[in-house]
Structure formats: structure tokens, C-alpha cells
Amino acid sequence: MIDIKSKAGVLIKGAAAMTLFSLINKLLGVFLRLFLSARIGSEGMGLYQLIMSVYTMFSTFATAGFTVSVSRLVAEKSQRSGGDARQLFKNSLIASTVVSAVATMLMLSLADVAAVRFLGDARCAAPLRILALSMPFMALAACLKGWFIANQKVTVTSSASLFEQIVKISVIALLLNVVMASSEDIGALCGGIVIGVTVSEICSFTYLFLFRSIPERKARAKDLPTETQKDSMRSLISVTLPISLSVYLTSILHTAETLLIPFVFEKYSGDRGYALSQFGMIRGMVVPILFFPFAFLASLVSVFTPEISRLNLLQNRRPLYARISSIMSFVSILSVAVGGMFFFLSGEIGEAFYPNENTEEAIKILSLVTPFMYVETVSDGLLKAIGEQVETLKFSVYNSVLRVILILLMVSRTGDRGYLWLLVISNTFTYLLCRIRLFKVTGIKPRMRTDILLPLFASLAGGLASRAVLGALRLSRISSAAAGSAVYIGIFALFLLLFAGERIKGIVERLKK
Secondary structure, three states: OOOOHHHHHHHHHHHHHHHHHHHHHHHHHHHHHHHHHHHHHHHHHHHHHHHHHHHHHHHHHHHOOHHHHHHHHHHHHOOOOHHHHHHHHHHHHHHHHHHHHHHHHHHHHHHHHHHHHHOOOHHHHHHHHHHHOOHHHHHHHHHHHHHHHHOOOHHHHHHHHHHHHHHHHHHHHHHHHHHOOOOOOHHHHHHHHHHHHHHHHHHHHHHHHHHHHHHHHHHOOOOOOOOOHHHHHHHHHHHHHHHHHHHHHHHHHHHHHHHHHHHHHHHHHOOHHHHHHHHHHHHHHHHHHHOHHHHHHHHHHHHHHHHHHHHOOOOOOHHHHHHHHHHHHHHHHHHHHHHHHHHHOHHHHHHHHOOOOOOHHHHHHHHOOHHHHHHHHHHHHHHHHOOOHHHHHHHHHHHHHHHHHHHHHHHHHHHHHHHHHHHHHHHHHHHHHHHHHHHHHHOOOOOHHHHHHHHHHHHHHHHHHHHHHHHHOOOOHHHHHHHHHHHHHHHHHHHHHHHHHHHHHHHHHHHHO
16 A cells, blocks of 8 residues: 655655755756866867767667666565565666676777767767766666665765766866866867766766665565566566667667757858857757756656656556646746746846857747746656656657758758757657647646746746846846846746745645645
8 A cells, every 4th residue: 555645755855855956966067067168168068069979879878768767666666575676676787787888888899980980070089988988887876876766765866966066077177177287179178078977977876886785785684576587677678678769769869960960050151160169059058058947847856756656556546647737737837937037038147157158049049948848858757657658759759850850951051040949849849749648648738827827927027027127237247147037036936926826835735745
């Protein structure tokens, strides 16, 4: 019997802890990007993004699906037997070790080919070989994170991510500012950056492993498994494979997209340096800013995913649907707030983070689709939590194919502005697919008044108020961004409390149940 109410305090505390760690982590990530953009410039950021795109493709082969599948299956099996849960976790470590070893060898052997033939820059080969060494540690860490999330020990995974970020920043700063202080070779500097990435992945795994080893000694003699190891591995594969296929296919298509963008930018402008700069500005600067406020929503989904999986086992679907409905309402309101803030304060926010990089237009255009990006990401996670991996696989493939087609047909003729509108189109497309599927399987649809219209009016009120205040004051770029954001958030919250206070209170109460 699943005691739903007794888990409320643990879930809320877990969400709060994850949010705190995630926000600090995001702030450090922004600081790192500011440091890198100043040290290697937008062209260097473009080259770094190309390197990371190939690395991401290979690393997905090593890690894809393990965190989600382990967290979901351990949560489900622990209801029957702690022994089954631990057996599945051990099987996941075996599977991830084998898969990551294959991915590492492939990346080491194909680094030169990928750098010269696909990235068009031989400087990328050495960084790719360095990054390949991190993949086994990433894969094992993915399983460990799934275990801790399933057991509602989210502070361990959150603190591990924070520790990883601190190590990464420290190593990169040491290498770029001390060891390579006199170097202006962006290829060599990118090598220093990826050393920091690799070292941080190893440290993150070590951190998680040390925490896991403590309870493992105490729990080893408890409940025996009720299923065979073969059945346990079969259940792991049945959940992990669809998720992995989704990530594999979308990663390959996403990498193809990433490689095409600088190529079509260069074809459009006739300048390789400019192409890398524009690519680095959009992908390495603007998109991370837009997703910075997503820290809280990511924490919320991570904490509630095991709980959604447990509720999905019940014959009574009402608790499951009520929880999903509350999450989606909360996400809708917050995502509209974030999109409006970026729209009305695009210039101030862009200058505060990246002075003189001309990010205002890109932020303003992408702010239009920011709510869709947030809602689609959360919807995708919820669908996977209730066993809709195959459908999310289809959606990912459809979207990736659409983006590649649009790059070839539209971006090649319109350059960087066309790419911005491509992101608007593709994210709107995936938003619609995920929301429609979620409605089909749960019957949950947005509440037009409280989830969409009132947040839009609140955003408009907050935006106009912030513009009026900034127009009356003469502040520095950082002060303008801070003051404008404070006014916007205050007016937005006041508007919602006045016109939808009871609805907001109801959403929060249902999340606690």
C-alpha cells in the first residue's frame, strides 16, 4: 500500500534543497560562461560548442536513459522488495560500464575523423580525446543519481552537481589563467577547458560513490530479491532501451544540426570566424541565459518523477492525474512569467551578462517561445515517468528531422536570424506534440483563465511597469537588469495574488498532498 500523504514533507523538502543547489549551480555556470566568453571570445565559444556537440553525442551512448530508468524502476521495485531494487541498481552499473566502455573506445578512435571531416577543424581532435576519458565515470554517476533520486536523497545528487561545477571552474580557471595565461590559441585553450570538464566528471562520480558506499554496507543483509537477475536485467532494458533510443536518435540528429549551423552561417556570410561567433553567441550565451530560471522546475520534476512512477502503479488514477495537473499548472504560470521578463528586459539582461555582444534581439525573439520550451521539457519528463517513452521518442525524432530540414531550406538563406526563428518553430512544434499526448493519456488540459490568460496579463503589467521605472531612472547595466527584474517579478506576483490567489493556493496545496 502506497502512503501518498506521508511523502509530502519529504518531497517538498527535497524540491527546496534541489532548487537551492540548482540555483547556485546555475549561477556558477553563468559565471563560467562569462569567464569563458571573456577569455576565448565568441569565436572560441563557437569552437567549444562544436567540440561539446560531438562529445554530447558520444556521451549519450554511454549515459542515455540510466538516470530516469533507474530512478523509476528502483522506486517501483522498492515497494515490493528492497532486494529487487538493489539488484536492479547493480545490473544498471554493469550495463552502464559495458556501454560506456564501447562509447569511450569509439570516441578515441574517431576523434581525428570527427575533427577534420565533420567539424572542419583539426584543433578539435585533442579535446575530443581528452573528453572521451570521462564517459565511464559519467555513466556510473548517472546510475548513482537515479538510485539517490528514487530513494528521495536528492540533496546528494544536487550537492554532487554543485561539487562538480566547483571543481570544473577551479581547474579551468587554474589552467587558463595560470598555466596558459600567455596563450591566445583558442584550440589550446579549449583543450584546457575540456581537461576541467573531464576532471570534474571524475570527481562527481567519486563523490556519489562515497555516499552510496555508506548505506550499502548497512543494507546488504536486508530483503532478498524476489526476481531473478535475468528478469531484473530484462526490466531494466525494457525501460532504458526506449529512452536510450530516443536520446541516441535525437543526439545524432542534434549533432548533425549543430554541425550544419556553422556551415550554413559561413555559407551565408562568407566568413568562418563570423559564423563561429554567431553560433557561439546563440548556443553558448543566449540559450543558457533563457534556461537559467528553469533550475526550480528541473528540481521539481526530478523530485516528483519517482512519486509519479509510484502513483502510476495505482488502479485509482485520480491521485496521479491530480499531481500531474498541479505540476503542469505551476509550470505554465512560471514559464509565462519567465518568458515575459526576458521579452521586456531583453536589452538590460543581455548587457548585464554579455556586454557589447549584441544579444538583445536573440533574447527577445527566443523569449516568445521560452514558455513552450519550459512546458515541453516538463511534459516530456512526466510522459516518461508514466511509461510513454515510445511516444517521446517519436516526438524527438520528428522535431530533429524538422530542424535539419529548416536549417537546409531556411537558415541557409537567412543566416542567424533564420536560426532564431527555427528555434521558435521547432519548440512550438514539440510543445504541441507533448501537450496533446499528455491530454490523450490523462485528460489534463491547460486551464485557459488561470494557467494562460491571467499570467499573460500579469506579465504585461509587470513588463510595462518595469519599462516605466527604467525609463525614469538612469542606472548601470547590471543595476538596470536587477531593478527591472525586481519590479517585473513584484508586479507579476501582486497581479496573480489579486486575481488568482485562491487558484495559486490550491495548486500549492495539491502539490503538498
